[in-house]
Amino acid sequence: MTIETANIAAGRSRTNDPEATKRNIIEVATKEFAENGLSGARIDEIAAKTKFSKRMIYYYFGDKDGLYLKVLEDCYSRVRATEAALNLEGLSPLEALKTLVGFTFDHHTSNEAFIRLVMIENIHHADYIARSPVIQQLNVTAIDAIRKLYERGVAEGSFRPGLDAIELHWQISALCFFNVSNRATFSAIFKRDLGTSESLARLKEAVVDMIVRYVKAD
Structure with missing residues (x-):
């Protein structure tokens, strides 16, 4: 043949x-x-x-718009499915938070296409995401998971009260997203490769530490 x-x-x-x-x-x-x-x-x-x-x-x-929307839905479906498999409810709130932040950092680092697609969708003012009940529901589930994790931590006294689950999700996403979205410009401007395994390990450790310090009770 x-x-x-x-x-x-x-x-x-x-x-x-x-x-x-x-x-x-x-x-x-x-x-x-x-x-x-x-x-x-x-x-x-x-x-x-x-x-x-x-x-x-x-x-x-x-059409092309329909295919683009399916691509977005697929990207969000895969990341949320992997999050759901982390078994956060089986961990202490502190360990669950560390696991979630570490996972988010690793996912974004190894899925540059996802980051680029989110940036592209922001250029389009989230017009396509707003049309998708699939993505809306997926992210409701993600926020529910963070809210439950956070409330468990508050109940046992390990997390400080008064934080908002959506804002916490925003902060985790921001720190992990920027690492990929702006790595090329930062590396070029400051003449330091922030994409090496050593740099990424340090950045990941710092991101986990920052979120934990922000959420942890005094």
């Missing part, structure tokens, strides 16, 4: 599995949107890289 024949056969096999087809398209589209933005991404490029036709992409996702 030639390479060309094998590729054709693989393509036919994938079309017989709609979920695998959609997964492949979303994976390629995630990279395309993250690299080029919503306006710069091209369905032609996505089709070429997946070896599926534009017609099939439109069949599954409607």
